[in-house]
Structures are given as structure tokens and as C-alpha cells.
Amino acid sequence: MRLELEVSLDPTLGCGQAHRWRKEGDVWTGVLGRDVVRMRQTEYGAEVEGCSDLSRLRDYFRAEDDLAGIVADISSRDEYVASLSAHCPGLRILRQPHWECLATYLLATNANVARIGKMVESVCDLFGDDLGARHAFPTPSQILDGADRVCECRLGFREQRFIELAQRVEDGEVDPEAIAELDYERCVEELIGIKGVGPKVADCVALFAYGHLEAFPVDARIQKSMEELYGVTGSYKVVSRYGREKFGRYAGYAQEFLYHREFIE
16 A cells, blocks of 8 residues: 655654554554554655555644645744754654553653653553554553553553553543643643643643644753753753744644754764
């Protein structure tokens, strides 16, 4: 199946936005819903195997985003990030499933990308439906049904928060779909109200699940870049607000270009 789209798989799938993609040789393999999807970069976009719905894949890659227009907007605000974007043509912000993104980023607290991937995969292997080569991301009810075995996933201090989130979603106290109706500020406020979700996780979920492209998540790498490039230091709130104000409605894309800075320079 052909995915005809301006997309570069390596920076898009390999930058830590989503935690279920693995690359072997020139093939990226991941799980979307109940599909184990394999993709290979081509001149027209990607050759795809295992996907039952191409329109869903286009939605996942936010095919509606005008990358040229986004880069032009960012470039008018900052020449340095404009130069970074030239090294990452086809990088896209993903649109991940709401529940899956929220749950995986809850696990992402104080962990590097490799550790997060291992935790997420262990959760899927233990609780999710067997799809053959991989397992689906589990539903809240599946997690609760096997909650007595969660220690096998080696989640550390995140364990109880993860079970609590599944319980609150199952009980309807947290509705990941309803959050999609909120604007950026209210979305972040709602997410921070969930135990284990701080400002950075909330911004990541707002950006990568709910499509608030103005979100500007700040991790240690971005914090360092903001200090070195712009002299901005201080609390998470201060640095993130500066990023949003400087880069405007596409601050999330600017953040991704900055994230790739150390790989480019």
C-alpha cells in the first residue's frame, strides 16, 4: 500500500513522540490499534504493509498539516530554528490515540526514551490482545483485570499511578475523549489534575494526542537549548511560555526541530 505524503519516517518515528515504533534495517514497525504496521521510506512517502485503513494512517501523520507553511511561519520568527528545519524535511507531529498517549506519557515520568519504550512494551505484552508479532495497547478494563500482575512490568513508582489512571478512566472520572473538546489551556489544566501528570507530560499529551500545536513541552534537552540559544532559564512555566510566545501557533513543531538539534550539529 502506498502512503503518498510528505513525511520523513526517521525523525518522525524516531524522536520519542510515540513509543511503539522500532526500526530494523530500513523498515519501521509499530502498532496502530489492532494493526501491526510496517513502513519503508520512499520518494513519494512510504510503502506500507499491515494497515487496514490508509485514511487512519494519514490521520495519524496529520496529513492535513501544511509543512511548508508551518516552516515558513516558524522561519519568520527565528532564523536558527529555520536552519534546523532544513535538516528535517518531512518531520511531522503525530496524532496519537487519546487513551494510549495519556497512559504512555504517564509512564514517561523521569525516564529516558529507551526505558519508556521497554515499560510500554511490557504493559502491552502483559495486558494487551495478542496480534501475532506484537500486542495491542490494552484498554483500562484489561489493565484492571490483571492489576495483580502489574509488578511484572517493572514500572517502579509509576505502578500505582498507572493502575489508578486505568480505574479513573474505567469509572468515567477521566474521559480522554471529552478532553479533546477543550482548548489548549483547559486541556492542560484537566490533564494536570490527573495524579502523575505534571506540566511536561500534560504538554506532551496536549501536543501529540490532542493536536494543540501551540504546546511547547520542555524536557532537559529543550531546557538546555533554550538557555544556550535564548538565555531563557527558570521554571517550567517560564520556559514553556517563552517558547509558545516566540514560536506562536506552531511552537510544537519548533520544539521538535530543537529536539533534533544535537543530532544535526
